[in-house]
Amino acid sequence: MSATASPLFVQNLRHEGLEALGRLGLPRPSDEEWRYTSVATLEKRLPEFVPAVARSGARPAASEEARAAVASLGPIGVAGRRLHQLVFVNGRLDSGLSRFDGLPSGVRFEALSRLFGEPPGLLAKRLGLLGGHRSHPFVAMNAAHLLDGVFLHVPDGVVLAEPLLVVHVADGSAGPVASHPRVVLSLGENAQATVVEAYCGTGEAFVNPVTEIVLGAHAHLDHSTLQEESPEAFHVGTTEAHLGPGAQLFSHVLSVGGRIARNELTVRLHGDGAGATLDGLFLARGEQQVDNHTLVDHARPHCGSQQYYKGILDGSARGAFDGKVIVRPAGAFTDAHQKNRNLLLSDTARIDAKPQLEIYNNDVKCTHGSATGRLDADALFYLRSRALSEGQARSVLTLAFASEIVDRIPVEPLRAHLTERVLGWLAGSPEAS
Amino acid sequence: MSSNEVLSELTSQEYRHGFVTDVESEVFRPGLDEEIVAAISAKKKEPQWLLDWRLKAYRHWLKMTEPKWAKVSYPPIDYQAIRYYAAPKSAKDGPQSLADVDPELLRTYEKLGVPLEERAILAGVAVDAVFDSVSVATTFRESLAKVGVIFCSFSEAVHQHPDLVKKYLGSVVPYTDNFFATLNSAVFSDGSFCFVPKGVRCPMELSTYFRINQADTGQFERTLIVAEEGASVSYLEGCTAPKRDTNQLHAAVVELVALDDAKIKYSTVQNWYPGDKDGKGGIYNFVTKRGKCAGKRSKISWTQVETGSSITWKYPSCILLGDDSVGEFYSVALANNYQQADTGTKMIHIGKNTRSTIVSKGISAGHGQNTYRGGVSIAKSAIGARNYSQCDSLLIGDQCGAHTFPYLDVKTSTAQIEHEASTSKIGEDQLFYCRQRGLTNEDAVSLIVNGFARRVIRELPMEFAVEATKLLGVSLEGSVG
Numbered sequence: 001m002s003a004t005a006s007p008l009f010v011q012n013l014r015h016e017g018l019e020a021l022g023r024l025g026l027p028r029p030s031d032e033e034w035r036y037t038s039v040a041t042l043e044k045r046l047p048e049f050v051p052a053v054a055r056s057g058a059r060p061a062a063s064e065e066a067r068a069a070v071a072s073l074g075p076i077g078v079a080g081r082r083l084h085q086l087v088f089v090n091g092r093l094d095s096g097l098s099r100f101d102g103l104p105s106g107v108r109f110e111a112l113s114r115l116f117g118e119p120p121g122l123l124a125k126r127l128g129l130l131g132g133h134r135s136h137p138f139v140a141m142n143a144a145h146l147l148d149g150v151f152l153h154v155p156d157g158v159v160l161a162e163p164l165l166v167v168h169v170a171d172g173s174a175g176p177v178a179s180h181p182r183v184v185l186s187l188g189e190n191a192q193a194t195v196v197e198a199y200c201g202t203g204e205a206f207v208n209p210v211t212e213i214v215l216g217a218h219a220h221l222d223h224s225t226l227q228e229e230s231p232e233a234f235h236v237g238t239t240e241a242h243l244g245p246g247a248q249l250f251s252h253v254l255s256v257g258g259r260i261a262r263n264e265l266t267v268r269l270h271g272d273g274a275g276a277t278l279d280g281l282f283l284a285r286g287e288q289q290v291d292n293h294t295l296v297d298h299a300r301p302h303c304g305s306q307q308y309y310k311g312i313l314d315g316s317a318r319g320a321f322d323g324k325v326i327v328r329p330a331g332a333f334t335d336a337h338q339k340n341r342n343l344l345l346s347d348t349a350r351i352d353a354k355p356q357l358e359i360y361n362n363d364v365k366c367t368h369g370s371a372t373g374r375l376d377a378d379a380l381f382y383l384r385s386r387a388l389s390e391g392q393a394r395s396v397l398t399l400a401f402a403s404e405i406v407d408r409i410p411v412e413p414l415r416a417h418l419t420e421r422v423l424g425w426l427a428g429s430p431e432a433s
Numbered sequence: 434m435s436s437n438e439v440l441s442e443l444t445s446q447e448y449r450h451g452f453v454t455d456v457e458s459e460v461f462r463p464g465l466d467e468e469i470v471a472a473i474s475a476k477k478k479e480p481q482w483l484l485d486w487r488l489k490a491y492r493h494w495l496k497m498t499e500p501k502w503a504k505v506s507y508p509p510i511d512y513q514a515i516r517y518y519a520a521p522k523s524a525k526d527g528p529q530s531l532a533d534v535d536p537e538l539l540r541t542y543e544k545l546g547v548p549l550e551e552r553a554i555l556a557g558v559a560v561d562a563v564f565d566s567v568s569v570a571t572t573f574r575e576s577l578a579k580v581g582v583i584f585c586s587f588s589e590a591v592h593q594h595p596d597l598v599k600k601y602l603g604s605v606v607p608y609t610d611n612f613f614a615t616l617n618s619a620v621f622s623d624g625s626f627c628f629v630p631k632g633v634r635c636p637m638e639l640s641t642y643f644r645i646n647q648a649d650t651g652q653f654e655r656t657l658i659v660a661e662e663g664a665s666v667s668y669l670e671g672c673t674a675p676k677r678d679t680n681q682l683h684a685a686v687v688e689l690v691a692l693d694d695a696k697i698k699y700s701t702v703q704n705w706y707p708g709d710k711d712g713k714g715g716i717y718n719f720v721t722k723r724g725k726c727a728g729k730r731s732k733i734s735w736t737q738v739e740t741g742s743s744i745t746w747k748y749p750s751c752i753l754l755g756d757d758s759v760g761e762f763y764s765v766a767l768a769n770n771y772q773q774a775d776t777g778t779k780m781i782h783i784g785k786n787t788r789s790t791i792v793s794k795g796i797s798a799g800h801g802q803n804t805y806r807g808g809v810s811i812a813k814s815a816i817g818a819r820n821y822s823q824c825d826s827l828l829i830g831d832q833c834g835a836h837t838f839p840y841l842d843v844k845t846s847t848a849q850i851e852h853e854a855s856t857s858k859i860g861e862d863q864l865f866y867c868r869q870r871g872l873t874n875e876d877a878v879s880l881i882v883n884g885f886a887r888r889v890i891r892e893l894p895m896e897f898a899v900e901a902t903k904l905l906g907v908s909l910e911g912s913v914g
Contacts, residue, residue, distance in 0.1 A: 347847065350843065357837040360834045364856060367854065369853045
């Protein structure tokens with residue numbers, strides 16, 4: 001449990017994180033990148049959130065509520081028992097719920113804590129490779145508190161047909177709890193994998209996950225993040241991906257839960273011909289706040305990126321989409337597109353959209369578009385005239401709006417689960433699944 | 434001629450209006466303190482309330498810091514090295530007619546193409562020409578006065594229409610607004626004042642030419658245009674400046690007020706000295722322009738063609754306060770050589786059924802950096818608000834940059850907001866098509882660039898549209914290979 005049991009490279013990472021956090025401090029509201037995230041609200045509460053290990057001093061067992069939260073993931077959760085999965089409760093591996101045997105040889109899909117005992121190998125090279133812990137306050141905080149997480153390595157040429165599942169349960173039933181999980185995904189040349197990260201939980205929690213993705217030449221990763229934590233949770237998730245030549249990343253960021261949720265995704269296209277497709281869907285109601293950030297960095301020629309983020313906001317919820325595409329001087333023949341659509345279901349909901357382009361090369365095709373509105377009155381009238389109730393008509397149209405993102409998720413159980421989720425959300429009960 | 438030769442020839446064209454008039458100026462010592470502020474005020478024989486207002490602004494300015502968020506870089510400005518007042522000496526006695534005006538000045542205007550005397554009548558334009566901070570001549574005042582339109586220099590307005598000035602000065606851009614606007618509020622030298630009374634449609638396009646002449650003299654104009662109920666006015670602003678090596682600061686403030694059913698159209702062609710091809714010299718253009726649609730069904734329209742200045746920091750904005758009011762922003766911004774432009778608009782929707790349109794066309798060439806920064810903010814009260822924004826960028830050459838930073842803040846579900854942007858270079862196929870039809874490379878590029886900017890250019894009054902088309906052509910013809 002103590003830091004001394006960890007290998008040197010982990011201790012170094014913690015120290016660097018701690019040093020950087022002290023140097024950087026938490027972001028201020030005047031910080032352009034953080035203007036839509038209420039860091040102040042989080043900062044006030046932060047001291048209350050303690051890592052579960054610090055409180056109990058022992059490996060915590062998942063409470064009934066936490067198990068129920070996992071069960072609510074339905075077909076993609078433990079109930080299915082079909083997928084290879086790692087389940088973490090408050091940031092620590094729950095081996096009883098996890099299943100990770102029977103993968104092709106050479107594939108590593110392991111809890112970080114179980115690897116710390118082994119001689120430093122690829123993990124030592126990959127962990128913290130993208131360096132966010134030196135410049136990003138919350139990544140630094142994650143590094144400083146690093147205890148456990150996931151390491152996936154798929155060797156060159158290996159194609160994993162089955163999706164891998166990582167479940168993070170934030171169990172705040174015994175008081176406010178903090179967790180800082182770290183997920184490291186590394187794919188070799190021509191390797192392929194599908195990974196689903198699901199965040200669920202109960203009670204008050206602060207979840208500060210960091211996902212690092214490194215894709216070798218022509219590797220192919222489909223990565224979904226499903227965030228449906230409790231309405232009292234604070235979620236600050238940071239994902240950074242580094243793509244080699246010809247590598248392809250498909251990202252799906254699906255955000256439903258949390259009191260304040262921030263999903264930050266940085267994709268660096270550092271190899272010729274790399275491509276990324278970033279999809280996002282966020283639903284928020286009541287007093288929820290959800291803030292989506294994307295940064296796609298076109299550093300090499302012939303890269304492509306497509307972003308499509310959709311938001312549905314009800315009640316007094318506040319949503320944001322802050323996306324940026326940078327085309328560096330070397331990024332000739334870039335083809336980058338960014339789309340954002342937002343649906344406001346109430347007069348008190350609020351959306352801030354900031355789709356940005358920063359372009360330093362002339363031979364590019366870049367577009368972005370953002371639109372915000374409410375349900376089309378004509379479409380509503382059409383459905384009403386076909387004898388659907390007002391509520392039904394609104395549900396049909398809203399589901400159709402969300403489906404554009406949901407339907408592009410390749411993992412069937414996740415797609416089904418999410419459709420259920422959206423329907424349950426529309427029925428007015430965010431807890432219904 | 435190869436396209437590279439064409440490119441270097443055309444992008445290295447010398448600034449055509451780079452001449453200097455030798456007029457003995459009365460200048461203040463460089464530096465800024467309360468004494469200078471009071472001296473400017475005294476020089477203009479201003480009433481006490483205006484001096485107090487200037488001093489309030491100055492004291493507030495001391496507490497402010499220069500904004501750093503814009504995507505431009507320049508060496509720090511020494512505000513104590515700037516002279517805050519310079520007046521042509523001949524203006525002291527006040528010229529009674531054109532014959533009294535220093536002939537050298539008149540020749541300068543002639544070179545600039547300012548239509549004074551008969552030329553002015555032929556052109557049908559009333560000119561309130563500002564030369565180094567003091568209005569030298571104003572034409573057409575009488576014919577405007579007949580319909581009740583007041584169009585005069587700001588200093589005159591302070592003396593002759595103090596109630597109007599007092600009522601509207603700072604009502605759109607308060608003296609606390611931002612660093613440069615506050616500086617302007619403290620030291621503004623002169624500018625134009627226009628008041629169009631109830632129900633009057635201004636019979637001619639109003640125009641003013643600003644010129645910065647004295648080396649190291651920052652120029653701080655202040656323009657105030659008020660259109661009362663049902664009034665309408667179209668105002669043109671055109672700028673050229675002589676060639677100088679030291680950077681010159683220009684921090685103007687423009688305030689527009691439109692009451693019920695009033696319409697104001699404000700057009701700008703800005704062609705100040707952009708610096709030489711190595712980025713040396715040039716004007717810093719840090720301008721605050723804002724219009725308030727205070728009345729119902731009022732409309733404010735901004736059109737700008739920005740080709741000059743080494744740095745442009747300018748966001749003509751509309752506060753759409755009255756129900757059913759309309760805001761428009763049409764812009765062409767061009768950044769060549771080492772020019773930097775950070776420009777855009779802000780549409781603030783407050784009233785019901787307010788509408789706004791933003792069309793921004795950015796052209797970057799050489800090492801130019803062109804940024805569109807725009808805000809659309811829809812308040813909860815702006816039921817049924819509508820916004821459409823389009824921002825396109827054209828890149829010419831591989832050293833330049835084009836950036837788009839839109840901010841869309843929507844607080845009501847009844848609003849409909851659309852933003853679209855694209856960035857690309859001149860299409861090879863378009864060029865090929867034109868070349869194949871016998872057009873030279875430079876004609877083809879000129880055609881394509883003007884087509885690209887057409888949606889904005891056609892919003893300009895005719896005389897300006899001609900000038901703007903010429904400007905774009907001169908700056909960019911053939912600068913692509």
